[in-house]
Amino acid sequence: MRRTPSRRLFAAALLVASVLAPTATVPATAVPASVPAGSGHHGGEECRDGGLGPELTARLDKAVEDVRVQAGIPGIVAGVWMPGKGCYVHATGVADKVTGRPMTTYGSVRIGSETKTFTVTALLKLVDEGRIGLDDPISRYVDGVPNGDNITLRHLAEMRSGLFPYTSDPGFIQDLESHPTRQFAPHEVLAYGYRHNNTFAPGAQFEYCNSNLVLLGLVIEKVTGRRLADVIDSRVLRPAGLRETLFPHAAEFPEPHPRGYTDQTPDGSVADSTDWNPSWAWAAGAMISDLHDLRHWAKVVATGELLSPETQAERLRTLPTGFPGTSYGLGIFETNGWIGHNGSIPGYETVTVYLPAQKATMVLMLNTDIQSAGEEPSTLVARAVTGVVTPNNVYDRPVRPPLSDPTL
Template sequence: MRRTPSRRLFAASLLVASILAPMMAIPATADHAVVADRFDKDKTPPDGLGRKLTARLDKAVEKVRRQAGIPGVVVGLWMPGKGSYVRATGLADTDTGEPMTTREFVRIGSETKTFTVTALLKLVDDGRIGLDDPISAYVDGVPNGDRITLRHLAEMRSGLYPYSEDPDFDHDLLSDPDRYFSPEELLEYGYRHKNTFAPGKKFEYSNSNLILLGLVIEKVTGHRLADVIERRVLRPAHLRHTLFPEGSEFPEPHPRGYTNQTLSGEVADSTDWDPSWAWAAGAMISNLHDLHRWAKIVATGELISPRLQAERLKTLPTGHPGTTYGLGIFKSDGWIGHNGSIPGYETVTVYLPSKKATLVVMINTDITVGEQEPSTLVARAITEIVTPKNVYSRPLPPS
């Protein structure tokens, strides 16, 4: 979920090149061969869904990639009892022509929220915090903090102004994308504005909510958020290729990321921008293998109690048809999970309980097409073919 800088900066996390050198975006009509790949330990054949269906998916993914001008796409679709579809197409680097592969690490943006909220819910299961505790019990200075609960924050129903919507924040970030932002600095951008509504009255996607939840986790545990997520979430989930970076570090291999979220509006390489500005809302990195595992874990509640998972899945209306939001998780026409969008990268990681199916999409651009996120276009094209009764179609939130 995101908006543009001055017109579109909104989502989860960033990373980037030391120089914002304007580049030409890959032409929408560029012709690049589909690269079929798979993980060394993945025993499922890439063409497990059969030749005809695989050919339809190849054609659909490549069509969207070209029309949306996406440099590179990675798709993983797993449908128990039917097979799987694992593909990479296009380029990881438009300068060198290096092809995209399924082994890439990517910035997962707002999918970080699923990890942060899972860490929070584990503290609830431990009896160390309560979902209906006011944020004022943990963090001072929050506007209306005595009425805003941890549940409101996780459900995006707090009414706190999104710090990433502040014009000064946009300018400060894009003027120096290598800059480190502390959580407190981020919140101050939002606190300059009045709350937009009373707690619980409606839905408004706001990264301010997750920054506060990250601070709660740190205060209660006495440890850094990254360490808590590593110990309480990543290790139990056996996610060995997922991390919460301390700075702009980025494991290899990874694709270059391309964005037009710049002061000039020109396309730039955002690969190494510092993600601190998104912190608990979107700074994490992962790959296809781990996101495949994580989709089911989040949707089925493997790491938390059944009681709390039931709470998590009580999703509420967002004002966007077909999409509801719960405790750091959304439902889109039956698919459960989250997406991520940051300058240079977008992801979708969702699970469909009715078919026990998992879909993961990773791309190396966040440049919208007709106000549509390119990752949504890819996910929609795939689900229209394989689950026509459950089409993923999360709309772009209003800026």
């Protein structure tokens, strides 16, 4: 059965499953165009502290390349940083299947549901300022939400609202697949979900639902009186020092970037989705970033550098998801010790996670979201990499919503 966009706005990878920012700069480590596809290269700019040694590096190269070939992934960028041990940054495969342009460790990708970590961070900063409360009902800020008097901001952030996911609505799927360059508004996408009854009482269980994050984006706009993209830029990206991360208004995409490939099309054929409009994902999955920024963000979000200790503790109070080994907090997951999020949007998948026990960071960027043997390609790569570098903390099977629901 072909996957639908509802299943993947962002790779259900709970692992284990608008203002345009400046164009990304190209570091001096760019790989010459003559490098053959699949040969790969190691990014010295992002691995200044030295590698993990020739033996471990060779094992990682093989693990990543084996998954890439077996899963049919066009290109992969993999980065691992382990203080006191070294680092590994590697690109393999192609960024463009037509020209054969090689994948490189610089450039931007669409990060899908990793956007949720930025949206929830902006929300939690408002909590720290006393401008909102996590247990406020959504009806206080947004009208028309089914059962809105009983659904709290906390329920929305921890995926326990019971709202029907708009990305599971057949009408939405048809409209998006038929017109992937279309501009969607937040209230417009929410309306698709409101056609359906809520699926359970607030707080009763976990269900990944992008409607939740769109509503939180509207709360941020209501309270601040500013566009969500501007709030995230000024209150999250700039304080965190993220210069190449942005929240696009429509289909903007800074150069350079790899082409993205998806099978989320009306007939299930593979298409180049690079320039599709991610506005339908908005606060749940529209953002763009690069390897450097994601590496930094992994630690910031996992350790709460932008939040008070009390609010970060609330964020990390994870609850069971129904998937062994994986729990979910406020816009963040924990699986086998790794804390962070993954993302999937037509054409791209990412994983950005931090392992507090070893102060280790892993970032993965892929230019496809086409599943292999029923699994997200980013999960396969993450499992292979952590199986080599952190065998006691292997990134496990991500949380996967039902086929009728999209993505984590």
